[in-house]
Amino acid sequence: MNIQSTVFGICERAKKASRTLAAQSTQTKNKILSDIADALNANATAIIEANKQDLSKAAENGVPEHMLDRLMLNETRIKGICDSLRALIGLKDPIGSGERWTTPNGLEINCTRVPLGVVAIIYEARPNVTVDAAALCLKTGNATVLRGGKEAASTNSHLIEIMRSCIEKNGISPDVLGFIDASFGHEGADALMSARGLVDVLIPRGSKRLINAVVNNAKVPVIETGAGNCHLYVDESADIDMALKVAINAKCSRPAVCNAIETMLVHSAIAEEFLPQFAAAVAKNYTLEIRGDENTVKILPTAIRATESDFETEYDDYILAVKTVSSIDEAIDHINKYNTGHSEAIITNDVANAEKFRKYVDAAAVYVNASTRFTDGGEFGFGAEIGISTQKLHARGPMGLYALTTEKYLVNGNGQTR
Amino acid sequence: MNIQSTVFGICERAKKASRTLAAQSTQTKNKILSDIADALNANATAIIEANKQDLSKAAENGVPEHMLDRLMLNETRIKGICDSLRALIGLKDPIGSGERWTTPNGLEINCTRVPLGVVAIIYEARPNVTVDAAALCLKTGNATVLRGGKEAASTNSHLIEIMRSCIEKNGISPDVLGFIDASFGHEGADALMSARGLVDVLIPRGSKRLINAVVNNAKVPVIETGAGNCHLYVDESADIDMALKVAINAKCSRPAVCNAIETMLVHSAIAEEFLPQFAAAVAKNYTLEIRGDENTVKILPTAIRATESDFETEYDDYILAVKTVSSIDEAIDHINKYNTGHSEAIITNDVANAEKFRKYVDAAAVYVNASTRFTDGGEFGFGAEIGISTQKLHARGPMGLYALTTEKYLVNGNGQTR
Numbered sequence: 053m054n055i056q057s058t059v060f061g062i063c064e065r066a067k068k069a070s071r072t073l074a075a076q077s078t079q080t081k082n083k084i085l086s087d088i089a090d091a092l093n094a095n096a097t098a099i100i101e102a103n104k105q106d107l108s109k110a111a112e113n114g115v116p117e118h119m120l121d122r123l124m125l126n127e128t129r130i131k132g133i134c135d136s137l138r139a140l141i142g143l144k145d146p147i148g149s150g151e152r153w154t155t156p157n158g159l160e161i162n163c164t165r166v167p168l169g170v171v172a173i174i175y176e177a178r179p180n181v182t183v184d185a186a187a188l189c190l191k192t193g194n195a196t197v198l199r200g201g202k203e204a205a206s207t208n209s210h211l212i213e214i215m216r217s218c219i220e221k222n223g224i225s226p227d228v229l230g231f232i233d234a235s236f237g238h239e240g241a242d243a244l245m246s247a248r249g250l251v252d253v254l255i256p257r258g259s260k261r262l263i264n265a266v267v268n269n270a271k272v273p274v275i276e277t278g279a280g281n282c283h284l285y286v287d288e289s290a291d292i293d294m295a296l297k298v299a300i301n302a303k304c305s306r307p308a309v310c311n312a313i314e315t316m317l318v319h320s321a322i323a324e325e326f327l328p329q330f331a332a333a334v335a336k337n338y339t340l341e342i343r344g345d346e347n348t349v350k351i352l353p354t355a356i357r358a359t360e361s362d363f364e365t366e367y368d369d370y371i372l373a374v375k376t377v378s379s380i381d382e383a384i385d386h387i388n389k390y391n392t393g394h395s396e397a398i399i400t401n402d403v404a405n406a407e408k409f410r411k412y413v414d415a416a417a418v419y420v421n422a423s424t425r426f427t428d429g430g431e432f433g434f435g436a437e438i439g440i441s442t443q444k445l446h447a448r449g450p451m452g453l454y455a456l457t458t459e460k461y462l463v464n465g466n467g468q469t470r
Numbered sequence: 471m472n473i474q475s476t477v478f479g480i481c482e483r484a485k486k487a488s489r490t491l492a493a494q495s496t497q498t499k500n501k502i503l504s505d506i507a508d509a510l511n512a513n514a515t516a517i518i519e520a521n522k523q524d525l526s527k528a529a530e531n532g533v534p535e536h537m538l539d540r541l542m543l544n545e546t547r548i549k550g551i552c553d554s555l556r557a558l559i560g561l562k563d564p565i566g567s568g569e570r571w572t573t574p575n576g577l578e579i580n581c582t583r584v585p586l587g588v589v590a591i592i593y594e595a596r597p598n599v600t601v602d603a604a605a606l607c608l609k610t611g612n613a614t615v616l617r618g619g620k621e622a623a624s625t626n627s628h629l630i631e632i633m634r635s636c637i638e639k640n641g642i643s644p645d646v647l648g649f650i651d652a653s654f655g656h657e658g659a660d661a662l663m664s665a666r667g668l669v670d671v672l673i674p675r676g677s678k679r680l681i682n683a684v685v686n687n688a689k690v691p692v693i694e695t696g697a698g699n700c701h702l703y704v705d706e707s708a709d710i711d712m713a714l715k716v717a718i719n720a721k722c723s724r725p726a727v728c729n730a731i732e733t734m735l736v737h738s739a740i741a742e743e744f745l746p747q748f749a750a751a752v753a754k755n756y757t758l759e760i761r762g763d764e765n766t767v768k769i770l771p772t773a774i775r776a777t778e779s780d781f782e783t784e785y786d787d788y789i790l791a792v793k794t795v796s797s798i799d800e801a802i803d804h805i806n807k808y809n810t811g812h813s814e815a816i817i818t819n820d821v822a823n824a825e826k827f828r829k830y831v832d833a834a835a836v837y838v839n840a841s842t843r844f845t846d847g848g849e850f851g852f853g854a855e856i857g858i859s860t861q862k863l864h865a866r867g868p869m870g871l872y873a874l875t876t877e878k879y880l881v882n883g884n885g886q887t888r
Contacts, residue, residue, distance in 0.1 A: 466840075
């Protein structure tokens with residue numbers, strides 16, 4: 053079996069089937085989504101069973117605890133996926149929307165939203181991505197080709213089969229939802245990355261290593277997503293209680309996700325007051341390893357001394373780098389040097405500092421007095437998200453329906469020439 | 471002199487200066503544009519003189535006639551550039567615009583437009599690009615790094631100096647308008663393509679060869695523009711007089727530009743009536759070489775027999791490939807196989823065929839009963855354009871101000887955690 057030609061075949065069939073899907077009404081697309089939610093709900097037990105097999109295999113293979121959390125599906129999470137699907141049904145379909153105007157010479161121009169065509173996703177352990185991605189693409193009339201991680205192989209193949217049968221039941225070719233078997237390994241992913249003319253956009257979701265591999269090797273258009281070296285800056289004027297609450301939430305509520313913080317910057321004027329309180333408060337519920345600069349280690353003797361590479365690292369774990377800074381400018385410079393353009397937060401009571409931080413920090417989402425954990429399509433009100441773009445072109449931040457469309461100028465005339 | 475470090479230095483200074491430019495009011499940015507229009511107008515004689523030097527050097531070097539047209543500036547064209555600048559002043563500045571909403575937990579989200587940062591352009595002979603590109607970037611608060619063609623070296627350096635002095639006069643560092651000397655050759659362009667972290671987007675404008683070189687070699691984000699293998703399809707139901715007028719305009723009014731057609735498809739049911747009339751009408755004003763399929767050559771004995779490669783070629787010259795087709799579906803399939811996603815037109819009186827063509831032809835602009843020559847930022851009402859995107863991500867078709875911005879989510883809270 054030639055893996056590349058198998059993958060290209062899946063993409064070609066997806067491309068062909070995408071034309072029929074693109075022509076479907078919003079009503080038909082919503083019906084498919086509703087059927088998928090019903091079917092996932094009805095098959096929850098079987099999905100959880102398949103997921104348990106994946107989990108025990110992953111545990112045997114030494115996958116760390118916090119990664120197992122990404123892989124895990126339980127009834128609550130399946131219900132969450134179904135809720136997202138139903139929320140998506142309620143969202144406005146962007147396809148066909150757009151502005152119309154008439155030029156002075158009488159040309160009628162309609163700039164209309166159209167599907168991208170075939171959207172490919174390479175992702176890692178989280179099986180909820182399988183449904184979220186397929187659903188967002190279905191709603192926007194795009195075909196999808198998914199390549200999930202081998203850890204979730206059994207869960208994913210259950211989810212895909214359920215969705216394909218819902219698509220087929222509504223008279224659409226199931227080829228609009230292609231699936232690259234994780235057992236194809238890197239060769240499968242490489243083939244997807246090189247399918248020029250067949251894949252209209254490739255979105256990597258997962259670790260920095262995965263994303264870099266895709267960005268560097270893909271010959272098809274790519275949207276960079278999800279690399280999250282996020283920071284919280286505790287300003288001199290911060291409300292200490294708020295800072296404690298937000299810092300613990302931003303780091304510890306779910307450290308494996310991309311909108312969790314990796315480094316906390318603390319103004320040196322309040323470091324001696326704040327840091328011991330932080331260490332004590334976090335210790336009540338979590339075992340957090342703190343890697344601090346010289347000043348931090350002086351204040352918190354239990355902290356390990358941080359190196360340069362700590363500030364570059366997305367730990368995805370219960371580890372936090374801490375650095376004291378002598379000004380907000382130093383904090384902004386540090387962030388703009390090390391961040392990945394994802395989410396950055398300041399805790400401050402100083403209006404001018406809040407404004408400076410909002411203006412000069414270069415990231416998709418900039419927070420004043422709130423946790424970075426809110427950078428998420430659902431939290432922002434977009435319904436399920438296809439990823440969080442950390443690039444500046446096409447889409448930035450949580451990508452919902454609109455990010456999965458492009459535009460087309462339809463021009464009507466009566467013989468105009470120039 | 472190390473060319474790469476010189477180019478990187480220009481980009482670094484542009485990046486640094488871009489932060490100040492990004493913070494300027496619309497009023498200040500418009501004042502710079504107005505000053506540039508005044509200064510170009512006042513220096514028209516000197517610019518035309520410099521352009522004449524470029525033209526005579528290019529003619530000596532055997533640059534073909536239709537390429538000299540792209541290079542040429544006269545009083546009318548300079549007036550056109552100044553008119554575009556003044557129209558640009560009147561356009562709405564997208565920076566700072568955006569939607570605001572409050573989430574159920576009280577987070578205030580503002581999705582605001584911000585500049586991309588540093589926009590680099592690699593282009594060929596047309597010196598109007600120098601002003602158009604710089605002006606659109608200034609209006610949107612972006613720094614620009616331009617790398618023009620060696621044919622226009624003298625004209626461009628005049629234009630750049632005039633613009634830089636207008637920028638400086640308004641208290642902004644002229645570093646926001648960087649210029650890579652064409653004498654640096656490919657090394658200068660290569661350095662620009664590899665300036666990761668310094669160049670936020672690179673836009674190639676020019677021949678297919680140039681665009682392919684940039685797309686294949688750039689390590690910075692790229693927007694593909696301007697490759698224009700455009701088609702006109704004359705349907706069975708076409709108004710013959712309209713088809714004659716539009717076909718001649720789309721091919722011959724300015725064959726060197728990207729929105730001119732390269733291939734005409736003619737329904738075989740009207741080919742015998744239409745083609746001889748077309749050949750006769752076009753011959754009144756132009757010497758057009760026709761390369762036809764078997765059927766066309768039978769009808770027009772003066773036509774040369776076309777090969778497969780003719781249908782792939784952007785001639786940019788008084789050459790037209792002609793193919794007869796037996797149905798609109800054959801026309802659509804031919805277009806979707808050979809086109810570059812730029813502009814496609816149908817001449818028809820059949821409403822269903824018009825709708826089919828609009829729906830299934832995959833291109834940035836699809837015309838019914840009008841010339842492809844209208845695909846242009848000015849004609850569409852966007853003011854001057856930075857290029858015509860032939861890709862689906864970020865921007866498609868003529869790119870005006872909005873295409874030069876990205877978004878940033880500003881989120882205000884009062885201690886929210888998730």
